[in-house]
Amino acid sequence: MAKRAKSAEKKNVAVIGLGRFGEAVALRLVELGHEVIGIDENAEIVQKLADDLPHVVQADSTDSEALRVLGVNEVDYAVVAIGASLEGSVLSVLALQELGIKDIWAKASTRQHGLILTRLGVSKVVFPEADMGHALAEQLCGA
Template sequence: MLVVGLGRFGSAVAESLVAMDFDVLAVDFDMARVQQYSGVLPHVVQCDTTDPRALQQIGAAEVTTAVVCIGSDVESSVLTTSCLVDLGIDNIWAKAITAPHGRILERVGAHHVVFPEAAMGERVAHLLSGRMLEYVQIDDDFVIVETGVPAAAVGKSLGEAQLRATYGVTVVAIKHAGAAFTYATAESKLGATDLIVVAGHRPDVERFAGSV
């Protein structure tokens, strides 16, 4: 995998991929950053990724997946993505900082555009509501959250509580006090201090969390 840009986001992506045993080639234009991560990442090189010939020289055309983590320099982000598209890389992910930036990346050929700052901001906002302990957006309108048990369901089994019929959400896991999370079944009893993992469409999940 090729990771372009070793700022906070890019370095985190590269280090996580290496920890998962992926073969990662990390690239940055700034030699100071290359030196900073040379002892952390196995393969780090300095390269002007807006130059197609430079990308060819470092073997970028041989990778199947590339992640463009350049955010603040929109021109470099777009030119780098365009060069990687021209190299025929099958799977290109690109970081965007604004909606217009994201649209341009899509138009030049990025297969996936991510907005890490916006996604984190939305997640934190939901957590700040105090009703959710974890919030993960799976799709535009589908989320998974960790939350508590509504008072009306305490002491009942999931089958008896009828949470799906009432709220349109599915409880996929449950954690009793002092125990680990386990798969939820219709027989799972709901306690006042239990934590549950709920999946569903965003409005339904938010309505459910509001009842906790």
């Protein structure tokens, strides 16, 4: 198991969508000592991560009542890591907002997706491929 980093304050984070990006975020947060609830609608993904994430469940993230039952209304942050389904991403953000979650970070797969998320008021929109591509280019050129 990876060594846990010391953190000034332990956070409670919901990671919704456990594809490559969501899985990486969730696992790193756990390594850093934070409490994470991972949520995905795909039972195979949930089963695959059951040994690595202390709290991982199969659920419909667009259903605010289902999220409330899971305790998502108590998290400090939420990460919506759904990129393949624009509808799933947007409806998950709305469900989180219904629960009163103020700090929502969301993955966007296109510029238009990012614009919608921004207009919904998410705290931070991330474009994983583009962001990593820019960072790599800067590292290569010493910027």
